[in-house]
Amino acid sequence: MERSLDFQEEHLIFRDAFRGFIHKTIGDDYPLWEDAGIVPRDVWKKFGENGYLVPWAKEEYGGSEADFFYSVIITEELARFGASGLFVPLHNDIVAPYINSFGTEEQKKKWLPPCASGDAILAVAMTEPDAGSDLASMKTRAVRQGNKWILNGQKTFISNGLLADIVVVAAKTGSPETPPHQAVSLFVVERGAPGFSRGEPIKKIGLKAQDTAELFFDDCEIPAENILGQEGMGFLYLMQKLQQERLICALGSQAAAERCLELTLEYVKERKVFGKPLTKYQNTQFVIAEVASEIAVGRSFVDDLIRNHMIGKDVVKETCMAKYWICETAKSIADRCLQLFGGYGYCTEYPIARFYADARVQTIYAGTSEIMKLIVTRSMGL
Ligand SMILES: Cc1cc2nc3c(=O)[nH]c(=O)nc-3n(C[C@H](O)[C@H](O)[C@H](O)COP(=O)(O)OP(=O)(O)OC[C@H]3O[C@@H](n4cnc5c(N)ncnc54)[C@H](O)[C@@H]3O)c2cc1C
Numbered sequence: 001m002e003r004s005l006d007f008q009e010e011h012l013i014f015r016d017a018f019r020g021f022i023h024k025t026i027g028d029d030y031p032l033w034e035d036a037g038i039v040p041r042d043v044w045k046k047f048g049e050n051g052y053l054v055p056w057a058k059e060e061y062g063g064s065e066a067d068f069f070y071s072v073i074i075t076e077e078l079a080r081f082g083a084s085g086l087f088v089p090l091h092n093d094i095v096a097p098y099i100n101s102f103g104t105e106e107q108k109k110k111w112l113p114p115c116a117s118g119d120a121i122l123a124v125a126m127t128e129p130d131a132g133s134d135l136a137s138m139k140t141r142a143v144r145q146g147n148k149w150i151l152n153g154q155k156t157f158i159s160n161g162l163l164a165d166i167v168v169v170a171a172k173t174g175s176p177e178t179p180p181h182q183a184v185s186l187f188v189v190e191r192g193a194p195g196f197s198r199g200e201p202i203k204k205i206g207l208k209a210q211d212t213a214e215l216f217f218d219d220c221e222i223p224a225e226n227i228l229g230q231e232g233m234g235f236l237y238l239m240q241k242l243q244q245e246r247l248i249c250a251l252g253s254q255a256a257a258e259r260c261l262e263l264t265l266e267y268v269k270e271r272k273v274f275g276k277p278l279t280k281y282q283n284t285q286f287v288i289a290e291v292a293s294e295i296a297v298g299r300s301f302v303d304d305l306i307r308n309h310m311i312g313k314d315v316v317k318e319t320c321m322a323k324y325w326i327c328e329t330a331k332s333i334a335d336r337c338l339q340l341f342g343g344y345g346y347c348t349e350y351p352i353a354r355f356y357a358d359a360r361v362q363t364i365y366a367g368t369s370e371i372m373k374l375i376v377t378r379s380m381g382l
Pocket residue numbers: 123124125126127129130131132133134156157158159160204207212361364365366367368369370371374
């Protein structure tokens with residue numbers, strides 16, 4: 001589809017190179033990772049060796065100071081491939097920015113280079129068994145003891161939960177009287193920290209190759225200098241980064257929906273029923289026309305947001321609209337496309353089946369559709 005974004009020659013070359021790289025690196029292995037419930041660590045190393053991890057970081061931290069278009073391309077191409085369990089976009093554009101924006105010079109020098117090389121994989125741990133949408137009610141607590149912070153609590157649904165070497169953890173600090181929104185701080189918990197353990201991978205209906213897990217902090221000790229930014233500012237920091245997080249979700253869903261349409265077009269041209277191709281039936285034509293129209297609307301909206309995000313505009317309300325509408329629409333598109341495959345669409349051998357299963361979570365994580373709608377109406381003064 002024609003894009004209104006100002007991609008330059010180097011971006012187009014990069015897209016081709018990255019597409020070739022993922023086809024070569026992932027190839028036919030993806031179903032094996034789905035069976036294992038995890039992406040092999042050496043795949044992350046290959047991404048790092050080829051400059052595909054945190055490409056926007058400064059050269060001194062191992063990056064190449066690439067603009068946001070490179071992040072867009074990486075997210076879109078992974079989504080198009082259907083490598084939905086390989087959470088490179090989470091690592092690159094959701095977690096690493098916390099370290100980059102709120103870390104001290106020392107912290108950035110310590111943690112960003114291994115993130116760029118693929119030696120360290122990132123996760124962010126906000127959600128708890130009793131605190132998902134209502135994050136302010138989290139119970140995980142961090143208490144300062146001399147030159148250490150001691151963390152106690154439990155996190156759940158943490159993406160890259162098993163692979164992660166560096167976890168940005170949100171925990172309560174301050175006294176019980178501190179207002180909830182001023183009581184959250186962010187900490188970096190590294191692999192091997194005493195008292196830090198992980199549960200079994202959570203079994204899910206989609207994102208099968210993603211090692212989503214529970215994390216436990218049992219008198220977990222981390223050095224005092226592992227706090228990110230200022231104490232009590234964690235909630236504000238999380239809010240500041242949600243625009244990009246939701247935009248990444250929306251643009252990944254948009255690219256996945258576009259791939260669903262392509263796969264479906266290929267199929268309906270080939271498949272014959274009652275002696276003629278599926279394309280000759282009005283129902284097929286109507287479904288394709290509806291899906292194509294929705295994709296065109298989504299594409300225009302999301303590209304506009306990418307442009308505004310890149311010039312630093314506040315598009316929090318609009319990214320919530322996009323996260324809600326594009327993710328809901330992509331879920332419905334995957335469903336309607338699958339229907340045109342008949343029984344084959346239900347078989348995991350056909351990529352449309354994975355697109356369908358993986359689209360389901362997009363309306364839940366990074367803020368549910370309902371929470372997105374609440375933010376939209378609040379910003380309208382309701
Ligand atoms: C595969 C997967 C990966 C994830 N990865 C991460 C991760 O890496 N890090 C992390 O911290 N979290 C992660 N999450 C957690 C995710 O962000 C939460 O699941 C999500 O925020 C919803 O929280 P909850 O599951 O507790 O649902 P709840 O908050 O219990 O919501 C249940 C229902 O109530 C609705 N609801 C809630 N509040 C309101 C309201 N005020 N008005 C109307 N309706 C409301 C919700 O929309 C939802 O439909 C992940 C989740 C999944 C499934």
